[in-house]
Amino acid sequence: MKVSNDKGIIKDGSDILIVLDERKRWLTRAISGKQFHCHKGFFDFDHIIGKPYGTKVITNKSVYLTIYDPIPSDFLKQIPHSSQIIYTKDAGSILMNGGIKPGSRVIEAGTGSGALTSILATYVGQTGQVYTYENRETAFETAKENLSRIGVETNVSMKLKDVSTGFEEKNVDAIVLDLGDPCIVIPHAYESLKYGGILTVFLPTFNQIERVITTFSEFDFDDIKAHELIKRDFQLKPHAIRPNTRMIGHTGYLIFARKVFKEVDQ
Ligand SMILES: C[S@@+](CC[C@H](N)C(=O)[O-])C[C@H]1O[C@@H](n2cnc3c(N)ncnc32)[C@H](O)[C@@H]1O
Structure with missing residues (x-):
């Protein structure tokens, strides 16, 4: 910050x-x-x-x-949004299950409002780097201002580019996809990941899960996992502590897969 x-x-x-x-x-x-x-x-x-x-x-x-x-979640609630931003519960899982750590080199697409970008940049720290791609100019400009406001722009490389034609970086530690059609990007993600690196895909609808898993099977991805996180906030009134009546019932599904060698080393 x-x-x-x-x-x-x-x-x-x-x-x-x-x-x-x-x-x-x-x-x-x-x-x-x-x-x-x-x-x-x-x-x-x-x-x-x-x-x-x-x-x-x-x-x-x-x-x-x-x-x-x-704290970072305070900034995320207050910054201008050009798209639906990632929720903190999902961001926590992306960091922990996506193999992202201080010093990691991470590709992200799309940037959207830059909410996840700012979390990734904070977590990889000054020894790491986030390469984030966005194809809409208005979203790109909003995200640029948001990242500057949050103060994480120094370890973020922002790219105004359609990722259906591929990524510029190779051998990165992790890739996170949160965009409309991740399947057309999965071949490029495979190309840019290091062996053992983890691809994370965030999907808002159930139907997309099968398409993504089918696309994974065309490449050497393994150790595939998927989950959804449900969060219930509590009202904390003295003598009436219980879950709130209303909640965010759905954000999205998360899929994780590791790039592997198919051949067995004998
Ligand atoms: C749901 S938003 C991402 C939100 C982001 N994770 C956040 O937390 O702020 C999806 C973004 O992906 C961008 N996008 C969709 N297809 C793309 C493509 N082929 N290349 C680059 N960006 C793309 C959209 O313009 C949109 O801004």
Whole structure:
């Protein structure tokens, strides 16, 4: 993230998350000499600069707001979206089951709003690299701004390119596909992955699973796994702790496959 959380102290220019309650929260920057305004009044950023994150501030309408150090999921909820973004539950699985770690070289398509890109870039760190492809110019520009806002652009190579013609990189550690027709990209993904590397495909519909598995069988992919993750958020009212009545019932399915040698080494 852009301005480092130096020992947990809010600085001039720090990213901050201002929280009224579970629903009303704002992501902004603490700028000396300026004010934050909302329907519950305003306060001067100078009142919080130099104080630790977790500080409470009172507005001119006597309402308390809490100032937090934003985490990646706070940025993802607030950035402009040009497409459906990946949910954090699915992103966690992509990292853990997709063989992605600090230092990994990862190809991603499509970039969309850059939500998954920012998670991949944060996780591979400065010793790794994310190569992300997008064929829609508007989405590409939105993602570029989002990645800059989140502060992860240094280890991301953005490409405005249709991946149905292939990827420029070879021998990468992992590839993640989240686009309309992954089957036409799977041959190129096979070509660009290192042996043992993992291809992850995110699919919003059930019907696509069979097509992807059939396409995998035309190449030397093995150790194929698929799953769906269901998340239930809880209401935490004292004496009434239970799952929320409403939930996001569906996001998508995840398929993972490793590139292998077909010949047995004897
Ligand atoms: C669902 S969005 C990806 C969302 C992204 N995972 C995120 O978290 O923000 C799919 C994106 O893939 C792009 N796309 C579809 N086909 C493509 C292709 N052949 N080459 C490059 N990008 C493509 C679309 O324009 C769209 O922006």
